[in-house]
Amino acid sequence: MLDKIDALAAPHGLMAMGGAHSDPDQPKQTIVLIGTAPHFWSHFTQSPEYSDGAPDAIDRWSQRILPPIMEAAGGAAVVYPFGGPPFAPFIAWAKKTGEAFDSPVGMLVHARAGLLISYRGGIVFRGHLNLPAQQPTNPCDTCMDRPCVAACPVGALSDTHFYDVPKCKSHIASSEGQDCMTQGCATRLACPVSQLFNRPMAQNAYHMKAFRGS
Template identity: 40%
Template sequence: MTCSSYDDLQSAASQRSLTLLGGFHPDKDEVGLEDCRTLLMVGPDERHFWPRFLRSDEYLDGRPDPVDRWSIRVVGDLATIAGARALYPFGDAPYLSFYQWALRTQNIHISPVRLLVSGDHGLFVSFRGALSLPHRIDLPAAVLSPCIFCATKPCLAACPVDAMGDHEYSDDACRAHVRSSDGHGCLTQGCAVRRACPASLNAGRRPAHSAYHMSEFLRTGP
C-alpha cells in the first residue's frame, strides 16, 4: 500500500512512534535529490518513541548504534509503504544536509543559540530520517518560529558554562561540564539550554531519552 497524502503518512508514522516534521519540494535536478519531488523530515514521536525503542531488538541485542539501527529498520519500513527512498542523518561522509533541509520546511527554524527549534518540539526537535518521494504531495502551511513570541530568550543564559549562546559553540566546555559533578542535571535530564526553551515543554521528551543521548555524547567524544 502506498500512502498518498501527508495526513496518510503522518498516520503511518504515528503507528511507528515517529512523526513528520514538515517538508519541501526540491528544485528540479537538485544535487542529491535528483529524483525527489517531495522531501519529508521524520523525527521521533517523543511521547511514544522511547518506551517502544526500549522493547526493540536493536536496544536489547547489545550491539553498537541501536538508535541508528532502529531508525534504519523503522524509517525504512515507512519509506516502503510511502513508495519513497529513506535518507538518514548519520552514516559515513559526505553527510546529508539535514540542517538546511529542516529550515526549508518553514516549520523548523534557527534559535538564538543556533540550534534548530520548532513550536511543537522546542529545542528537542531531532531527526531519525527523511523520506524522498518521487511524486509531489501537498504540505502543511508554514509555521512561525516560537522564538518570535519568546520575550526573555532563556536559552541564551541557560548554559552553566556558557558553552553556547550568541557565539561559537564550545564542545570541550560542554563535555567537561557534563562529566563534572555540577553537570549531573545535564547528564540525567538533557542539555540545560534545550530544557530552558519554553516550547520544549510541548515535546514530551522523557528524561531517560535525553540521558541516553548525553551518555552517548560523552562516550563518543574525546
C-alpha cells in the same frame, strides 16, 4: 501526505516533521523528514536494538523501521542523517520545510519539538507532492524571555552562536554536570516549546551519554 506519514509513523513513536520540494534545477522530488515523537522512548526501549548491547542502537533501529514506512507511503528512498561522510543536508532540508528555524543559541528549533529535535531520517518521493500551504511561525519570534540564552551552566551555548563542545563535554563529565547528564541539556530543556513536547528524562539522559561518548 504528511498526515498519511504521521499515521504510518505514529505506531513506532515517530512523526512527520515537515516536507520540502527539491530546487528547480534538480529532478522534481519531495522529502518528508521523520523525527521522534514524545512517545518514541516507550517504543524504542522495547526493541531488540535497545537491548542487544551493540553500538548505534537508535541508528540501527531507524534503518529497520523507516523502510517499511517509506514503502507503505509510496516513497522512492530513505535517507539518514548519519552514516557519513558525506552526510545528507538535513539542516538545510529542515529549514526548507518551514517548520524548523535558527534559535537564539544557533541550534535548530522546531515549531512543535522546540530544541528537542531528533531527525531519524527522510522519505524521498518522486515529483513535487502537495504540502501544507500554511506554515508554522518561528516560536522564538514570540518568546520574549529567551531562557535558552542563559541556561547553559558553563556558557557553552549562548547567543554568540558558538558552541564550545569541549567545555560542554568537560562539564557533563564532572560531578557538577550530573544534572545535565541525567536530565538533559539545560539549554534545550529551557525552551518553552521543548517543555511542552514532554520528552522523557530517560531519553534525554540516553542522548547525553551518547554525546559524551561513554
